[in-house]
Amino acid sequence: MSGNLDELTAEARIRRAALRLFAQRGYDATSLRAIARAAGTSPALIIHHFGSKEGLRDAVNADVIATIDAGVQAYMPPDEPAERPYEAPEASFREVFGGQPELGAYIRRLFFDGDETAVAVLRQFMVISRRLSAAFEQRGWMREAADQEMRDLQLIILELGPVLFSPLLVAYFEQPPLSPELHHRWVASEFDMLMDGIFTDDAPRFDGAERKAT
Amino acid sequence: MSGNLDELTAEARIRRAALRLFAQRGYDATSLRAIARAAGTSPALIIHHFGSKEGLRDAVNADVIATIDAGVQAYMPPDEPAERPYEAPEASFREVFGGQPELGAYIRRLFFDGDETAVAVLRQFMVISRRLSAAFEQRGWMREAADQEMRDLQLIILELGPVLFSPLLVAYFEQPPLSPELHHRWVASEFDMLMDGIFTDDAPRFDGAERKAT
DNA sequence: TAGCATACTGAACGATTGTTCAGGAGGCTG
């Protein structure tokens, strides 16, 4: 990748700078002047190319969806699942976020806002999660879920935890959650729960019966 | 509860309106004029009482911490755990959020921003989670975690999922995640995973051995 | 009564925001 801003068209430079600044500071807190400065152009040019600040966001969102879609497509050649379960989801998300840490921060904000773009991205992750689970189920490694959609969703949230709560975890642990040590703790704990569950056989079971309304 | 704004001092009305508007729209997107309008006063009075907009946020944050702390204190009289595991965390969080839905939205933004107030609130939840787990372990219902802190953290994120990702889940399911049906699905899936795990005995295990560095 | 602190307001200030506009520079077409 070139990476040098001078080698790109002004429109591409603007989209790149906007993605980075939106991810770092958020949409509202990022001014067109700051984006223009980072892209080496003027605010008026942004309006000229994208119509408005919202238009720029739409363009950036489209880029993000396209990028993730490429990662989803590129991930997992035909049908050759990983050797061990816990390596697979890590590899899949590394495939998507790989190379550009800004993308994780951007998706974090997307998931927080919860607009239609966020739903589109979530559906993409659901596809990955479902594909992974199906591969494991086929190998007889994973129990089928009574509620596949909900399980996939919760697994995504768990797996993306270090990304989605990055600032909170940085402040709590005084260490980036994606650092090797902390991320290892995260995954280890995750699979400690998901392997055998956290309850013993003596615990009362949740049989899905009707719960009393509040 | 009175709830009538006219019965409170102006300072209390401002704090209430600020909590609600900060939770709904976020700190940056909420103007002092909007808060003043909602509180039935003038922007200048807010400065007079709290010094600045940041001062107002600090006051609201202090209120939130105090409210949650009261909920933590009030929760679980001495040592009498719930009858079934899955009822306990629900009851605990209902105790904290109960009555004021704005508090959930506010904490959602706190966790997203990840400032020191968010860490303080997280520690409060960690106390609850630890107290719950300890009660279950004592009863022989729960396996001890190799990494208690991380497990508690992940259980909090899972349990608060419908609150922390409310807008995203509303958009995805076209239904509020705390609606009886959807929340039941959430809890059912959660405990389906946590009861027996999601993997079979044939799956390769995660033994905590050193993972190869990236 | 005078004096002082507190509660409170409307008007205004300076800064920043997204957007508009007139126009320049360069390349392509007739």
Next chain:
DNA sequence: CAGCCTCCTGAACAATCGTTCAGTATGCTA
């Protein structure tokens, strides 16, 4: 050559922002 389109800019506009300030009303204290 003229005409036109695209890319691009600096200056300016109206709106909104947090904050300041002068000043009024009220109530307590001496």
